[in-house]
Amino acid sequence: MTTPRLSRRDWLKLASAGVVSYSMAPWFSQLADAAAPNPKRKRACILLWMNGGASQLETFDCKPGHRNGGPIKEIATSVPGLKISEFLPKLAQQMHHLTVIRSMATKEGDHTRAAYHLRTGYLPTGSIQYPTLGSLVAKELGNEEAALPNFVSIAAAPFLSPGVYSSGFLGPEYSPLMIGNQGYWFGNTGNYANMLKVQDLLPPKEIAETQVAARLELVKQMQGEFAARRPGMSSASQQAAYQRAVRLMRTAASKAFDLDEEKDSLRDAYGRNLFGQGCLLARRLIERGVPFVEVTHSGSNNVGIGWDTHENNFEQVRQNCATLDPAWATLLTDLKERGLLDTTTIIWMGEFGRTPIINSQRGRDHYPNAWTTVIGGGGVKGGLQYGKTSRDGSKVEENPVNVQNFIATVVQALGIDHTKQNMSNVGRPIRIADAGSKPIQEVLA
Amino acid sequence: MRTKLLLIALVLTGTLQGAAPLARTARGGHSADEVRRVAALIDEQIAAGWQRAAVSPAELADDATFLRRASLDIVGKIPPVHDVRRFLADRSPEKRLRAIEQLLESPSYANHFTAIWLELLLPEAQADFQKRYLLISMHRWLRKNFAENQPYDKMVRELLTLPMTSNNGRGQYFNIYDENGPISPMGYYMAKQGKPEDLAASVGRTFLGVRLECAQCHDHPFGKWTREEFWSQAAFFAGLKGPQNENFFAQPLNEVSDRRELLIPNTERVAQARFLDGKQPKWRFKVGARSTLAEWMTARDNPFFARAIVNRMWEHFFGVGIVDPVDDLVDSNPPSHPELLDLLAQEFVAHDYDLKFLIRAITASRAYQLSSVQSGPEVDPRLFARRAMKGLTANQLFDSLCMATGHRDLTSLMQRYVNFGSTTPRSRFQELFAEQERKIEYHSSIPQALTMMNHQLIADQTHPDRGEVLGAIVASDFMSNSGKIEALFLAALSRKPTAAEADRFLKYVERGGATGNQKQALADVFWALLNSSEFKFNH
Incomplete structure (x- = not known):
């Protein structure tokens, strides 16, 4: 027996036409590894979010020989003429998959507002709740019937700006399943295996499997009776959410989160830390058809905003890169080997860059005027450098990129029309990327 | 422990009846007859709409449904078993x-409406953790107003005329962290950073029911409001001076109180303060x-003020406004029942902007008390021919869970609103069950369902020994299994089970469920009731 592949909307249509009753919805079906890849999926996206704002000068836009450049060296990469920081030796071998945008020119220098801007494409306004990028993509590329959620956020540190992880006016169907976002504040990196579990995924151990089944049967009957007497979107959505949650709970879909299935050597290559294993989890989810996964890197000690290197910048960035470099490089090779890289767009960004001038604590402060993001994989040309900053790093000299054009580019790379509008909570349609935005054609494949 | 269980059990079975008087006469000079008169006017208008559309209304909701509905709407949680x-x-x-009357007298009435108005007045706090600190002082100010049943016009006047400067002319110092300091709505101005355009947009939307901000940047193609009108409204706040450093919000604001013109950004034009109905203000010394x-x-x-609030309250109780959305009272978005809107506004003003009177009148109407069960074909929800089902807000859901299970939420205001780097059960629910725009089209998510099924709070409270209410019921040897099942239904769904x-x-239960254990089977029943759709909707 197979489950009919009907979306909730289809069910609603059929039900209102009297063809089926709500209680006939394929409830709690125990079949099928629902985690099988969704054949309809064209593309997917992994966002590597550098919480706190990573320094461009010690990563992808080094300024050797200038006093703003500090003590670090540049190294050659797999792309002739493209050099990056010595802190990223493994990634250097994968640069042919990536495009470095060295000309980000944004406006916000405050963590909360800037994170909101980069992650939603809009500046915060009082009343409009803009959805974060993952929710926008989940809506466009997601499969309503999949057992796995269409947006998973790994190791998020949402305390500074809870709004930037919200699905906003798109509603909770597009909100992220958040994994490992607890314990971020006090840096609990040692326990990453435990952190990377889905919250509330499994019933308490004291409840036996047969008892769970009996409970679900009781609920199923009550839900069906209730929905039959009060048909409509609300009760149907409630049934659908339970149905999907139960499938996630009881079928092989939840195996996606079991990293022990992976070879030790591969787990080592990603790095045995929260970000490294988070990237491995991202690959497992993408492989199973989840269209958007983000992995937050909160610094080597996982102290919330670990890229916020106001002090001792060079040592801190070096440490951060020690976990970033193997994880990201392995993610690229792993995706490539599995034939997923051509359909998976990778984004590396934070909320802003760091000041070229080194402050008295050997740190760098917030700098939105000229900084770097990286995109690669599906829909994007590899091995490219786009835009340029001045010798001292303070100004963008070529091809400035603002937030809305960046978002438009990413979205376009995913095969989504960036001018598409969604109805907002204030009754006004809002574009995926702000009006007037243009994708950067030069970097799109 | 034993005594506690026994006490809960007694209350659950209703053995301790009769002490608290249910009857209370209406206060504030409004007789019950006045309430009935206005309720009858509402029903006349609504019935006229049914006639025009040739639809027949649903029947009246039964008593249990009515009490649960009114409790959720007025005090934000389901009723306790003994009240049911x-x-x-x-x-x-x-x-x-x-x-x-009893619900309106409860302290939870003020808590519930405070939570609702906090979201209306400080939506910024959703996205910005710094502004969450402002919720504490705003909570205190709102709560005082609702607890004292301050006339609505007086409450809004206090907010709008709040002095910015102290006697010596310097900015007013305001300690937002002080949970015991003077009660003031200053946090409202601080959340908007004293910006005239943000204040005008919020005041327009919240109190006048108009969406001015769409006209902030350009004349809106379909909207009624022009850019000029937006900035003329903003000009009433032109004297405010925001903090020097935009990134640090907790600073005093200053004001030149007689300033009333503003330069429209990127233009040479100056907007003078002017009322939205086109009238010129009469300035006084x-x-x-x-x-x-x-x-x-x-x-x-x-023309806006009373209509906006009665419409907003209508939407609170019915899930859909007479004008819907509630903050878009323009000609292009006409009311479903224009006479009703006018009439409610007149009665509200005539009763001195008494919010409790408005609630009494709305809830006394037959329209409010209709069943949500659909018997005939689907009809437009704006005919109010059957009661539309509303999704519970995060706070309603969490407080109802506490009521049903006996879980006690001991978090302070600071933990509730600011919640810096910790996760409480309430914050988990707030994160997962965020407010939705259309209450009657409620979307559910996978993480919501997982949490309702497997969260530690649910696990504890549906455990036959650890659960407060469940434990008491399970341990009540004097009750039959039927009696226990009935008590579980009353606790979770505020009704008795059908036959x-x-x-x-x-x-x-008699066959011991899946485990052969009757206690576990009772726990299964309770778990299923808490996970039923019926629990998660106000129907």
């Missing part, structure tokens, strides 16, 4: 009116621009 039992046993024809605006807004003949349900669940 007493209400169901009461034979008086006046009992619905009296139940409303030493009366500030904000006070002049407040006088116009709260004048008895203001079919009673039969089905009794069989389940």
Whole structure:
């Protein structure tokens, strides 16, 4: 027996036409590894979010020989003429998959507002709740019937700006399943295996499997009776959410989160830390058809905003890169080997860059005027450098990129029309990327 | 421990009846007759709409449904079991009116409406953790107003005319962290950083029911409001001076109170403060621009003010506004029942902007008390021919869970609103069950369902020994299994089981469910009730 592949909307249509009753919805079906890849999926996206704002000068836009450049060296990469920081030796071998945008020119220098801007494409306004990028993509590329959620956020540190992880006016169907976002504040990196579990995924151990089944049967009957007497979107959505949650709970879909299935050597290559294993989890989810996964890197000690290197910048960035470099490089090779890289767009960004001038604590402060993001994989040309900053790093000299054009580019790379509008909570349609935005054609494949 | 269980059990079975008087006469000079008169006017208008559309209304909701609905709407949580039992046993024809009185007297009334108005007034706090600190002082100010049943016009005037400067002319120092400091709505101005355009947009939307901000940057193609009008409204706040450093919000604001013009950004034009109905303000000596605006807004003949609030309250109770969305009172978005809107506004003003009177009148109407069960074909929800089902807000859901299970939420205001780097069960629910725009089209998510099924709080409270209410019921040897099932239904769903349900669940419990253990089977029943759609909707 197979489950009919009907979306909730289809069910609603059929039900209102009297063809089926709500209680006939394929409830709690125990079949099928629902985690099988969704054949309809064209593309997917992994966002590597550098919480706190990573320094461009010690990563992808080094300024050797200038006093703003500090003590670090540049190294050659797999792309002739493209050099990056010595802190990223493994990634250097994968640069042919990536495009470095060295000309980000944004406006916000405050963590909360800037994170909101980069992650939603809009500046915060009082009343409009803009959805974060993952929710926008989940809506466009997601499969309503999949057992796995269409947006998973790994190791998020949402305390500074809870709004930037919200699905906003798109509603909770597009909100992220958040994994490992607890314990971020006090840096609990040692326990990453435990952190990377889905919250509330499994019933308490004291409840036996047969008892769970009996409970679900009781609920199923009550839900069906209730929905039959009060048909409509609300009760149907409630049934659908339970149905999907139960499938996630009881079928092989939840195996996606079991990293022990992976070879030790591969787990080592990603790095045995929260970000490294988070990237491995991202690959497992993408492989199973989840269209958007983000992995937050909160610094080597996982102290919330670990890229916020106001002090001792060079040592801190070096440490951060020690976990970033193997994880990201392995993610690229792993995706490539599995034939997923051509359909998976990778984004590396934070909320802003760091000041070229080194402050008295050997740190760098917030700098939105000229900084770097990286995109690669599906829909994007590899091995490219786009835009340029001045010798001292303070100004963008070529091809400035603002937030809305960046978002438009990413979205376009995913095969989504960036001018598409969604109805907002204030009754006004809002574009995926702000009006007037243009994708950067030069970097799109 | 034993005594506690026994006490809970006694309350659950209703053995301790009769002490608390249910009857209370309406206060504030409004007789119950006044309430009935206005309720009858509402029903006349609604019935006329049914006739025009040739639809027949649903029947009246039964007593249990009514009490649960009114409790969720007025005090933000389901009723306690003993209230349900007493209400169901009461034979008086006046009992619905009296139940409303009891709910309005509860301290939870003020808490519930405070939570709702906090989201309306400080939506910024959703996205910005710094602004969450402002919720604490705003909570205190709102709560005081609702607890004292401050006339609505007076409350809004206090907000709009709040002095910015102290006697020595310097900015008013305001300690937002002080949970015991003077009660002031200053946090509202601080959340908007004193920006005239943000204040004008918020005041327009919240109190006048108009979406001005769409006209902030350009004349809106379909909207009524022009850019000029937007900035003329903002000009009433032109004297405010925001903090020097935009990134640090907790600083005093200053004001030149007689300033009332603003340069429209990127133009050479200056907007003068002007009322939205086109009238010119009459400026008086030493009366500030904000006070002049407040006088116009709260004048008895203001075309927006009373309509906006009665419509907003209507939407609160019915899930859909007479004008819907509620903050878009323009010609292009007409009311479903124009006469009703006018009439409610007039009655609200005539009753001195008394919010409790408005609630009494709305909830006494037949329209409010209709069943949500769909019997005939689907009809437009704006005919109010059956009661639309609303999704619970995060706070309603969490507080109802506490009520049903006996879980006690001991978090302070600071933990509730700021919640810096910790996760409480309430914050988990707030994160997962965020407010939705259309209450009657409620979307559910996978993480919501997982949390309701497997969260530690649910696991504990549906454990036959650890659960507070469940434990008490399970341990009450004097109750039969049927009695226990009935108590579980009353606790979770605020009603008795139907005959079919009673039969089905009794069989389940008697055979010991899946484990052969009757206690576990009772726990299964309770778990299933808490996870039913019925629990998560106000129906």
